[in-house]
Amino acid sequence: MRLTLIPLLSLSSLTVARHTSPRHATFARDLSLSLSATLDISTGNAAHAEVVSTETGKTVYYDVVVSEGVANPDGGQERMVYLINGEFPAKTLYIDQGDDVEVNVHANTSEATTVHFHGISQQGTPWSDGVPGVSQKLIQPGGNFTYRWTAYQHGLFQGHAHQKQQQDDGLVFPIFIRPSADLERPFSQLAALAGGSDADVADMMAAEANTHVFSIMDWRHRTSEEVNAVWQSANVEPLCVDSVLINGQGAMVCPPMSELQTIADARGFGNITAKGCLAVTSPIVNPEGEGFSEDADMSLIPDDTWDTCNATGADRSLYTLEVDPCNGTWASFGIVNTGGLWELKFSIDEHPLYVYAIDGHYVNTTQPFDIISVPSGVRYQVMVKLDKDDGSAYTIRAAANVVPQVITGYGVLQYTDVPGRANSKENFAAPTEGYPALPQSSAAMDYTGAPIAISDIAEDAATELDPWTDAPPFPASPPLMESDGNITMVVLGMSRPNATTWAANSTVWKQAAEAMQDGTGPLAGSALINAHSVTILPNDTIVDIVITVTGEHPPHPMHKHYNQFWVLGQGQGEWNYSSVAEAAAAMPDSFNFVNPPIRDSYNTPVSATASWLAVRYRTVNPGPDLIHCHLSQHATGGMVEVLLEGIELVELPEEYAPPQ
Numbered sequence: 001m002r003l004t005l006i007p008l009l010s011l012s013s014l015t016v017a018r019h020t021s022p023r024h025a026t027f028a029r030d031l032s033l034s035l036s037a038t039l040d041i042s043t044g045n046a047a048h049a050e051v052v053s054t055e056t057g058k059t060v061y062y063d064v065v066v067s068e069g070v071a072n073p074d075g076g077q078e079r080m081v082y083l084i085n086g087e088f089p090a091k092t093l094y095i096d097q098g099d100d101v102e103v104n105v106h107a108n109t110s111e112a113t114t115v116h117f118h119g120i121s122q123q124g125t126p127w128s129d130g131v132p133g134v135s136q137k138l139i140q141p142g143g144n145f146t147y148r149w150t151a152y153q154h155g156l157f158q159g160h161a162h163q164k165q166q167q168d169d170g171l172v173f174p175i176f177i178r179p180s181a182d183l184e185r186p187f188s189q190l191a192a193l194a195g196g197s198d199a200d201v202a203d204m205m206a207a208e209a210n211t212h213v214f215s216i217m218d219w220r221h222r223t224s225e226e227v228n229a230v231w232q233s234a235n236v237e238p239l240c241v242d243s244v245l246i247n248g249q250g251a252m253v254c255p256p257m258s259e260l261q262t263i264a265d266a267r268g269f270g271n272i273t274a275k276g277c278l279a280v281t282s283p284i285v286n287p288e289g290e291g292f293s294e295d296a297d298m299s300l301i302p303d304d305t306w307d308t309c310n311a312t313g314a315d316r317s318l319y320t321l322e323v324d325p326c327n328g329t330w331a332s333f334g335i336v337n338t339g340g341l342w343e344l345k346f347s348i349d350e351h352p353l354y355v356y357a358i359d360g361h362y363v364n365t366t367q368p369f370d371i372i373s374v375p376s377g378v379r380y381q382v383m384v385k386l387d388k389d390d391g392s393a394y395t396i397r398a399a400a401n402v403v404p405q406v407i408t409g410y411g412v413l414q415y416t417d418v419p420g421r422a423n424s425k426e427n428f429a430a431p432t433e434g435y436p437a438l439p440q441s442s443a444a445m446d447y448t449g450a451p452i453a454i455s456d457i458a459e460d461a462a463t464e465l466d467p468w469t470d471a472p473p474f475p476a477s478p479p480l481m482e483s484d485g486n487i488t489m490v491v492l493g494m495s496r497p498n499a500t501t502w503a504a505n506s507t508v509w510k511q512a513a514e515a516m517q518d519g520t521g522p523l524a525g526s527a528l529i530n531a532h533s534v535t536i537l538p539n540d541t542i543v544d545i546v547i548t549v550t551g552e553h554p555p556h557p558m559h560k561h562y563n564q565f566w567v568l569g570q571g572q573g574e575w576n577y578s579s580v581a582e583a584a585a586a587m588p589d590s591f592n593f594v595n596p597p598i599r600d601s602y603n604t605p606v607s608a609t610a611s612w613l614a615v616r617y618r619t620v621n622p623g624p625d626l627i628h629c630h631l632s633q634h635a636t637g638g639m640v641e642v643l644l645e646g647i648e649l650v651e652l653p654e655e656y657a658p659p660q
């Protein structure tokens with residue numbers, strides 16, 4: 001049921017709000033000058049002498065120039081990529097918690113674009129959320145747009161295009177917000193798990209401020225627009241990638257067919273292609289019936305996108321992070337899946353991951369884990385103990401562990417190289433033909449991302465973090481309950497009407513459609529109120545969003561903009577309850593009201609028949625919020641709902657108001 005519509009809004013009647021960040025002299029500074037300064041993180045001030053809570057009193061300015069270039073990151077194929085300030089992949093943007101942030105995005109591109117700050121709450125700045133047609137107009141080629149927001153949060157985030165699937169082409173950059181000094185951290189727990197002491201806590205504090213980010217992403221030899229062209233013409237969703245990159249570098253891997261077929265047989269895949277994909281004729285890829293296989297034209301699918309794999313002669317240099325071999329010290333790594341398709345399992349051989357934050361929120365884990373699974377858009381922060389020998393090297397792995405494809409990307413963690421040691425570069429070797437040369441370290445997971453026993457003893461099998469049970473928020477932060485106010489339930493059914501569309505409640509929100517490019521926005525409240533895929537909510541109300549899935553779907557990593565949600569429950573079967581309270585009474589084991597995960601992205605459970613996911617939050621930020629599947633093809637395919645929250649309360653600053 002849709003909620004009551006509020007009266008149509010006239011954007012021109014909105015009044016001008018106080019705006020805290022004044023226009024700055026650098027706003028229109030010469031682009032060539034700003035380029036050299038851009039993303040040169042000189043404003044860092046992690047070691048605050050004084051305690052800061054939410055205000056550092058400074059504004060940081062960044063120019064983000066998006067342009068088009070060519071790159072061949074996996075050695076397999078040169079192709080168009082987006083460059084951020086001239087680089088692929090983009091550098092991480094570091095800021096301090098409490099900073100006022102101004103990011104001027106310049107579209108030096110042939111396609112219009114916008115940038116969404118993924119995970120940032122945009123409290124008080126809904127015009128900087130970057131959703132075309134909803135919070136702003138598209139930035140036209142040659143144009144620019146200044147995003148202004150305050151870094152109330154801390155930890156790992158990302159900025160990425162929210163137009164079409166441009167993110168998949170490299171229009172994405174990690175953002176690390178260094179936490180303010182006075183926050184309580186979960187580091188003494190981690191130190192205790194490692195059998196350490198206060199010295200470890202101090203090391204972790206220092207490491208956190210210098211977090212090194214690994215962006216992991218699936219990669220294709222065709223641009224997202226080429227992929228879309230195949231999708232639309234063949235009427236088959238392209239579901240096969242060419243490689244997995246770590247920080248924009250990687251290697252095409254073409255394992256021997258015998259190896260792949262063994263995997264496929266073990267999993268009941270049937271035939272597998274040289275890229276490790278299900279055959280395009282598989283009913284999982286291409287279901288039977290009208291709108292699907294009946295309307296498909298397989299002849300329009302190029303062989304090199306699905307069937308063949310050719311890494312012959314490719315230059316395949318792996319991303320290598322060199323670390324100092326200081327004994328016993330800790331490194332902080334951020335892991336963000338900047339890709340648009342495959343959930344990736346991440347591990348570093350022989351280095352357990354002490355997870356301390358997920359989606360920029362501290363967590364209280366119970367043990368170190370060998371493997372974490374990172375869906376598109378999700379961010380992990382981990383401490384890793386650097387306790388190995390000089391000159392040794394360890395393989396970093398990012399593996400797709402999904403039904404339609406098995407594939408791994410590799411990187412190297414290199415302790416300052418000492419030639420001649422057992423594990424230095426000259427001794428790297430390919431496991432078998434078709435692989436790049438890798439350090440000879442002990443893996444925690446195989447090519448498919450499945451944990452492997454480190455020895456024959458069962459207890460020594462590699463461990464993998466379960467986000468539902470193993471990472472409650474730190475400090476404990478139980479959810480709002482019925483006693484805190486009325487709760488509105490919004491049920492959204494995820495569906496796939498045909499081979500080219502994905503929908504939230506049967507309505508397809510066409511992000512890429514012409515309607516979204518015609519100049520609606522900023523904060524297109526009135527334009528959206530009568531639109532499809534819009535739920536209207538008052539400000540300051542508790543909302544339960546229940547995502548339901550019917551039939552066999554991949555996990556949908558549901559991402560919400562604005563503030564984060566509590567993941568209250570998940571389960572199998574149909575959702576036939578009128579409230580979460582009623583469902584919880586019937587299935588108490590499917591819920592956690594004590595200390596559930598706090599996230600801005602979470603997977604829907606997989607089921608052969610039906611499943612559901614229930615999340616809770618309070619509307620606190622008047623404006624157009626969004627919840628959508630973060631798989632870029634599902635989002636552009638239409639699996640999006642706009643949540644118009646207290647939209648009548650929005651006061652649009654003059655500089656964001658539409659021209660009269």
Ligand SMILES: *[C@@H]1O[C@H](CO)[C@@H](O)[C@H](O)[C@H]1NC(C)=O
Nearest residue numbers: 001002490491492493505535
């Ligand atoms: C989605 O559809 C279900 C079932 O028809 C309905 O109960 C629910 O209210 C709808 N949700 C929205 C937001 O329209």
Ligand SMILES: *[C@@H]1O[C@H](CO)[C@@H](O)[C@H](O)[C@H]1NC(C)=O
Nearest residue numbers: 027028029031106143144145
């Ligand atoms: C940014 O765009 C505005 C118009 O919206 C224009 O006046 C300004 O010159 C542009 N600045 C730069 C640096 O491109």
Ligand SMILES: *[C@@H]1O[C@H](CO)[C@@H](O)[C@H](O)[C@H]1NC(C)=O
Nearest residue numbers: 031035065066067068086108
């Ligand atoms: C804009 O793009 C063109 C070509 O795409 C490139 O030559 C130029 O360097 C870019 N300018 C900036 C400031 O990035």
Ligand SMILES: *[C@@H]1O[C@H](CO)[C@@H](O)[C@H](O)[C@H]1NC(C)=O
Nearest residue numbers: 269270271272279280281282
């Ligand atoms: C698998 O491939 C073989 C050889 O190409 C073919 O004969 C067989 O029908 C395929 N099986 C399936 C289940 O697609």
Ligand SMILES: *[C@@H]1O[C@H](CO)[C@@H](O)[C@H](O)[C@H]1NC(C)=O
Nearest residue numbers: 235291295497498500501508
């Ligand atoms: C799939 O659905 C969309 C949206 O309803 C429609 O535009 C498109 O034509 C459909 N495709 C086929 C092959 O029916």
Ligand SMILES: *[C@@H]1O[C@H](CO)[C@@H](O)[C@H](O)[C@H]1NC(C)=O
Nearest residue numbers: 076308309310311312313314
């Ligand atoms: C594979 O790539 C190499 C190098 O680009 C090329 O020489 C060779 O012909 C390709 N092989 C096939 C089977 O396409």
Ligand SMILES: *[C@@H]1O[C@H](CO)[C@@H](O)[C@H](O)[C@H]1NC(C)=O
Nearest residue numbers: 325326327328387388389390
């Ligand atoms: C690190 O310290 C441990 C315990 O003191 C020691 O056994 C080990 O050899 C040291 N490793 C290095 C690389 O110095």
Ligand SMILES: *[C@@H]1O[C@H](CO)[C@@H](O)[C@H](O)[C@H]1NC(C)=O
Nearest residue numbers: 189364365366473474475476
């Ligand atoms: C963290 O978890 C441990 C149990 O693993 C518990 O004893 C402790 O109270 C938790 N701390 C917080 C702040 O939640």
Ligand SMILES: *[C@@H]1O[C@H](CO)[C@@H](O)[C@H](O)[C@H]1NC(C)=O
Nearest residue numbers: 484485486487538540541542
């Ligand atoms: C909660 O709902 C009840 C019944 O609809 C209503 O009387 C009450 O005013 C609501 N409370 C709040 C805080 O909105």
Ligand SMILES: *[C@@H]1O[C@H](CO)[C@@H](O)[C@H](O)[C@H]1NC(C)=O
Nearest residue numbers: 572573574575576577578586
């Ligand atoms: C909901 O469905 C389950 C089976 O999925 C059934 O056991 C239960 O009785 C139903 N509950 C209601 C309130 O209809």
Ligand SMILES: *[C@@H]1O[C@H](CO)[C@@H](O)[C@H](O)[C@H]1NC(C)=O
Nearest residue numbers: 539540619620621622646649
């Ligand atoms: C919206 O609700 C939040 C949470 O109660 C409140 O802090 C905020 O002031 C409200 N915004 C407006 C404009 O009323």
Ligand SMILES: [Cu+2]
Nearest residue numbers: 556629631634
């Ligand atoms: Cu999805």
